[in-house]
Amino acid sequence: MKKIVVALAALALGFAGAGPAAAAPNGVHSHCGKYICVMTAHHNRFVQDITVQTKDGLPGTLRSYWGKFHSPKVNAASHRWEVGYEQANAKLVCGGLDRDGRSIEDGICVSI
Secondary structure, three states: OHHHHHHHHHHHHHHHOOOOHHHOOEEEEEEEOOOEEEEEEEEOOEEEEEEEEEOOOOOEEEEEEEOOEEOOOEEEOEEEEEEEEEOOOOOEEEEEEEEOOEEEEEEEEEEO
């Protein structure tokens, strides 16, 4: 019983020192459609990276766009684009998926 109490106390102290991530104006946000998920890590309007991945794990041509940023198309089931600059008027980070020359899903967006 003492081992359980000690383990729970150590776990509680670990969480206490972590700090409230939700209070910060930055974070990782995601939104999923039927076929893809779009995730972004950002600080205010400074987008640090964009990740687009298929939900089914099958390959396709992925892309992301945000303000004036348009990623090159990548043939993969998951891809991460590093962005690293701020666009003051951009409020959405979006992604899309093409397969066999057809647009399967587009306009799946994350609000920043």
